[in-house]
Amino acid sequence: MNELKNSGLQLYMQEGTNRIALLAPLQYDAYAIKNVDQMMNLLRNAAGLNPDERFYDVYRGIRLPEDQALLESRDYRYDITVIMDGTVNGECKKTSGHYHGYNPTRTNTYAEVYEVIEGRALYVLQRADNFDTDPQQVKISDLIFAVVEAGQAIIIPPNYGHCSINVGEGPLVFSNLAYAPCPVAYDSVKHYHGMSWYIMREEGRISAVPNPNYQDVPAPRFAKIRENPHLGIQFGHPVYNAYRENPQAFDFLGNPDPYVDEIMSMLDFKTTLEDILK
Numbered sequence: 001m002n003e004l005k006n007s008g009l010q011l012y013m014q015e016g017t018n019r020i021a022l023l024a025p026l027q028y029d030a031y032a033i034k035n036v037d038q039m040m041n042l043l044r045n046a047a048g049l050n051p052d053e054r055f056y057d058v059y060r061g062i063r064l065p066e067d068q069a070l071l072e073s074r075d076y077r078y079d080i081t082v083i084m085d086g087t088v089n090g091e092c093k094k095t096s097g098h099y100h101g102y103n104p105t106r107t108n109t110y111a112e113v114y115e116v117i118e119g120r121a122l123y124v125l126q127r128a129d130n131f132d133t134d135p136q137q138v139k140i141s142d143l144i145f146a147v148v149e150a151g152q153a154i155i156i157p158p159n160y161g162h163c164s165i166n167v168g169e170g171p172l173v174f175s176n177l178a179y180a181p182c183p184v185a186y187d188s189v190k191h192y193h194g195m196s197w198y199i200m201r202e203e204g205r206i207s208a209v210p211n212p213n214y215q216d217v218p219a220p221r222f223a224k225i226r227e228n229p230h231l232g233i234q235f236g237h238p239v240y241n242a243y244r245e246n247p248q249a250f251d252f253l254g255n256p257d258p259y260v261d262e263i264m265s266m267l268d269f270k271t272t273l274e275d276i277l278k
């Protein structure tokens with residue numbers, strides 16, 4: 001058993017199966033497995049794959065009983081996802097990808113925090129303001145690849161569809177802290193068979209390939225992540241603990257409007273894909 005120290009919780013991952021064990025009194029609401037079968041439509045090339053191969057597991061609603069009221073007071077939920085290691089026809093394993101719904105005034109969609117607990121993640125972030133009105137003809141206005149290392153966390157900026165991709169050597173374990181009532185839209189990404197670019201790994205080298213189903217996608221921008229203690233993000237300090245210590249810092253999750261610029265300023269732009277993978 002490998003202790004998932006960066007989570008700040010007593011969580012352990014079983015080597016081989018990559019399943020997570022929670023030490024009591026930790027609890028969770030639900031566990032779900034995604035196999036290749038459920039990801040077929042989202043891959044660059046699904047030919048010849050084993051439909052039963054495990055892609056990723058999600059543990060939803062993890063908490064200590066003593067923190068339940070604090071999480072419920074803001075309608076926040078803490079989940080952990082494990083993306084398995086390995087590639088499928090050269091493509092890195094990933095989550096399905098989605099857009100978050102708009103807040104009631106439709107000024108912005110909801111943000112979310114993703115914290116890498118173990119492994120290395122690349123997030124494809126694509127902005128399409130018409131994802132819910134025209135999901136089969138989205139206009140992508142900005143595209144960002146962001147790399148997040150173990151112990152770091154990214155705030156997914158409002159208005160950006162996102163997908164988590166395992167670009168490390170082993171499994172990728174990450175948490176998300178999210179505003180639970182936020183609607184989540186999968187249809188557009190499914191229609192296009194994935195996000196606008198696919199991330200590949202061949203002979204240990206990561207590369208990116210455009211998804212030909214999209215039209216007029218801007219060139220990607222490449223980012224590493226900056227911390228921001230004001231928004232509760234300090235590298236090496238678990239997000240779960242940061243929320244317990246200062247819930248108000250995470251106000252941006254349910255109330256994105258005042259925080260958009262500050263969240264965007266946490267992206268530390270570089271020049272090339274190699275720069276962010278160094």
Ligand SMILES: [Fe+2]
Binds near residue numbers: 112
């Ligand atoms: Fe999300």
